[in-house]
Amino acid sequence: MKISKPRGTRDFLPLENHKRRYIENRLRDCALRWGYQEIKTPTFEHIELFTVKSGEGILGEIYNFKDKGDREIALRPELTAPVMRMYVNELTSVPKPVKLYYFDNCFRYERPQKGRFREFWQFGVELIGSQRPEADSEIIALACQMLKEAGVDGDLHIGHLGIIRSLFEGQDSEVSSQIMRLVDKKDDKGLDEYLDKINADIEMRDKLVKLINLTGSSAVDEVRTLIGDLPQLSDFRTLLELMDIYGLEYTVDFGIARGLDYYTGMVFEIYSSGLGAQNQVCGGGSYGLAHLFGGQKIASTGFAIGFDRIMEVCTIEPPVQERAVVVYSEQTYKEAIRIATDLKKHMIVDMDVMGRSFGAQLKYANAIGARCAVIIGEDEAALGKVSLKDMDSGKQVLVDKNDLQNHIATYILK
RNA sequence: GCCCGGGUGGGGUAGGGGUUAUCCUAUAGGACUGUGGAUCCUUCGACUCGGGUUCGAUUCCCGACCCGGGCCCCA
Numbered sequence: 001m002k003i004s005k006p007r008g009t010r011d012f013l014p015l016e017n018h019k020r021r022y023i024e025n026r027l028r029d030c031a032l033r034w035g036y037q038e039i040k041t042p043t044f045e046h047i048e049l050f051t052v053k054s055g056e057g058i059l060g061e062i063y064n065f066k067d068k069g070d071r072e073i074a075l076r077p078e079l080t081a082p083v084m085r086m087y088v089n090e091l092t093s094v095p096k097p098v099k100l101y102y103f104d105n106c107f108r109y110e111r112p113q114k115g116r117f118r119e120f121w122q123f124g125v126e127l128i129g130s131q132r133p134e135a136d137s138e139i140i141a142l143a144c145q146m147l148k149e150a151g152v153d154g155d156l157h158i159g160h161l162g163i164i165r166s167l168f169e170g171q172d173s174e175v176s177s178q179i180m181r182l183v184d185k186k187d188d189k190g191l192d193e194y195l196d197k198i199n200a201d202i203e204m205r206d207k208l209v210k211l212i213n214l215t216g217s218s219a220v221d222e223v224r225t226l227i228g229d230l231p232q233l234s235d236f237r238t239l240l241e242l243m244d245i246y247g248l249e250y251t252v253d254f255g256i257a258r259g260l261d262y263y264t265g266m267v268f269e270i271y272s273s274g275l276g277a278q279n280q281v282c283g284g285g286s287y288g289l290a291h292l293f294g295g296q297k298i299a300s301t302g303f304a305i306g307f308d309r310i311m312e313v314c315t316i317e318p319p320v321q322e323r324a325v326v327v328y329s330e331q332t333y334k335e336a337i338r339i340a341t342d343l344k345k346h347m348i349v350d351m352d353v354m355g356r357s358f359g360a361q362l363k364y365a366n367a368i369g370a371r372c373a374v375i376i377g378e379d380e381a382a383l384g385k386v387s388l389k390d391m392d393s394g395k396q397v398l399v400d401k402n403d404l405q406n407h408i409a410t411y412i413l414k
Numbered sequence: 415g416c417c418c419g420g421g422u423g424g425g426g427u428a429g430g431g432g433u434u435a436u437c438c439u440a441u442a443g444g445a446c447u448g449u450g451g452a453u454c455c456u457u458c459g460a461c462u463c464g465g466g467u468u469c470g471a472u473u474c475c476c477g478a479c480c481c482g483g484g485c486c487c488c489a
Contacts, residue, residue, distance in 0.1 A: 004462095007480070054489040060415090061487070078489050111415080113483065184488090260489070277484065329448070354442095362450040370450095377448055391450070 008110070008118025020311060022318035023150050024103060027123050027305070030146045031101040034138075036125055039100050041082035047074040052292050053081045054260060063107045063118075075107035079124050080302065081289065087128055088295035096129030103307070114312075115278035121307035128290075131299030133235050136266040136286055137242035143282050143303045144248050147270065151316035154270040154281055156248060158240070159256035161285070162232035162265045163223060164211060167204055173261065181259035183212055212255040219252040232265060239266060262287045266301065274313045281309045322413055323348040325365035327375045329358060336376045339386060339401055343374065346405050347413075365391060372412050374404065388412075 005011060012020060028038070047064050063075040076082055079102050091098055103123045112118060125142060127135050140158065147154050164183070168176040175198060182191040195205050207226055214222055220237050223230075243250055256267045267285035275281070284303025291297045324347055328336030336351065343349045350368065352361045358377070365373045375387035375396075386404055389396040390412055399407045 004480075050489075057487095058489060061489090080489075108488085110487070111485090112481085116488090258489090278488090280488090283488090327449080357447045359446060359449060360443095362448095364450085366450040373450080375449075379448075387449090389449075394450080396449080 006118070008112040010117060010119070018321075019318055020307075023311065023314055023316065024123070024307070026149045026316070027146050028101070028103065030149050031125055031142070034099075034142050034145075036099045036101040036127075036142075039083065039086065039102055040104070041076070041079065041086055041102070043105075044073050044075050045082055045085070047072045049081050049085055049293070050074055050077060053262070053289065061108050061110055063109055076104075077108045078106055079104060079122055079304065080126065080287075081293075083124070083126050084128075084289040084295075084300070085293050088290050088293045091128075092295060097135065098126075098128040100128070101125045113278070114276040115306070115309045117308060122304045123307050124302060124304035126300055126302035128300045129298060130301070131265065131286060133239040133242060133266075135299075135301050136239050137246065139284060139301045139303060140243065140250075140266075140268050141246040141248060143268070143270065143284060143305070144246075146305065147282065147310065150310055151314045152272055152281060152310045153313075153315075154272045156250040156268060156270050157253040157256055158243070158250050158266065158268045159253045160232060160236045160265055161258065161263050161267055163227070163230060163236065164208070164254055164257065166227060166230055166232075167208055167211070177259050177261065179208070180257040183208075183255055184257040184259060186255060212257075214254050215251055217252070219254070223254070236266070258285070262289050262292065264288050264299070268303070272309070272313050275309055278306075278309060281306050281313070321348055322371040323350060323368065324408065325350045325352075325361065325368070325370045325373050327358060327361040327365065327373050327377075328352070329377050331378050332376050332381045335381055339374065339376055339404065343405060343408075347408070362389075372408060 031038075047059075047062070050058060050062060058077065062077050065073055067073050083100060083102060087098060087100075101124065103121065105119055105121050107119055109118060110116060123146070125139065127139055140156070144154075144156060161180075164180075165176065168179065178194060179191070182194055195208075210226055211223065214226075220233065220240065224233060240250075240252070250268075256269055258267060263285050265286040268283070269280055270282040271279045272281045273279065282303055282305045284301070286299060286301040288297055288299060290300070324343060326336050326340040326343070326349060328351070340349050340351050350365075350370070352364065354360075354364075356364065362373060370391055372391055373389040375389060377387075380386050380398070383398070384401065385398050386401050387396050388399050388404065388407060397407075
């Protein structure tokens with residue numbers, strides 16, 4: 001009986017996996033150079049971690065089960081909550097800021113479609129301990145840099161929740177959450193209907209509609225005339241100035257919203273074309289979560305990159321990996337192993353394990369796209385040499401086995 | 415959970431109520447046990463599953479599953 005893989009999961013064959021790993025390493029490398037350190041959290045957590053963060057509403061999309069000790073366990077649907085849980089448990093007394101990155105798989109029970117799977121990978125970065133624009137701008141700049149190094153083009157949109165939230169001070173939090181959700185969806189009609197339904201204050205309503213449609217460089221000034229001199233506004237202005245210093249293009253977009261309360265200030269999203277309905281490749285912002293997990297209140301800012309989505313649009317190909325095949329006969333097997341073992345210190349080396357003839361070994365070398373064949377037959381063995389064959393040109397030279405690696409590097413790989 | 419489209423060897427396909435189910439490619443072996451790419455031969459290998467209609471279903475109908483696209487959701 002043939003067993004298929006579960007819905008929404010994928011197998012990665014060598015070619016694709018190699019590319020994924022290559023891009024992953026570029027992202028890691030970038031995060032490390034910016035001073036972020038990798039952490040790892042468990043694949044499963046107590047389910048409360050996620051319901052506390054995101055509400056009971058997420059239960060429908062979580063992979064969860066009871067373990068044998070009757071504990072309610074969830075496969076992580078995201079990584080920010082586990083990282084902050086870890087911070088509260090282990091890292092509260094290390095020097096601030098705490099700068100962390102992670103790359104891991106997450107699980108959500110959703111209908112699969114383009115760019116959306118039930119097991120998917122997130123690359124994320126969190127900066128814990130600062131609520132200053134310097135922190136926010138560094139995080140956005142790092143996100144952009146990482147996408148750039150992965151060969152992904154994106155449109156950066158930056159907004160600020162503190163500013164939009166100031167409009168509904170004194171409102172029921174249920175009401176403001178609902179408004180935020182509709183704003184986030186860009187559902188203007190739904191928003192109108194909802195504002196009608198709750199009989200929203202005309203002035204607030206007018207300001208809200210204007211605010212979420214503000215874009216461009218003059219937006220900050222327009223906000224000031226619209227709702228006055230908020231303290232968050234000067235931070236936001238500083239943030240935008242810093243973005244200019246980083247040399248990044250962006251669109252100010254007060255229409256970016258989040259339906260959850262723990263987002264506090266700056267929010268940003270990066271979109272990429274060619275992905276269909278799931279065009280967001282990165283999302284982030286500043287937030288306060290530690291206190292929800294039993295820690296002290298502390299400001300954080302971070303983002304997560306949808307790794308599977310950037311793989312769909314990334315333009316970078318990993319460098320070709322050159323291979324050599326060591327070809328031998330029955331009598332020279334031992335010597336061939338010695339030579340291959342030595343050569344493996346420098347490049348990818350294959351040797352026949354199928355009991356194939358000389359010709360068939362070369363055929364195999366050709367089939368796997370080997371760059372050269374190192375032939376060690378009885379004639380060569382008698383001379384203490386090997387034949388080195390360039391598989392592209394077909395030319396073959398006799399070289400001393402001690403010069404083999406050198407010769408390959410100089411004349412074949414160049 | 416909802417809507418639309420689709421499922422034929424490992425990959426790509428032709429076909430169609432009764433066929434030995436087409437072709438290409440890939441794999442393994444051989445022609446060819448000291449030299450690859452070409453050619454030829456052999457081998458392996460498929461109608462997603464379950465019901466229904468029918469004398470007979472891979473083909474028609476329904477459902478499930480899976481894939482793709484969209485909705486919902488997006489922490």
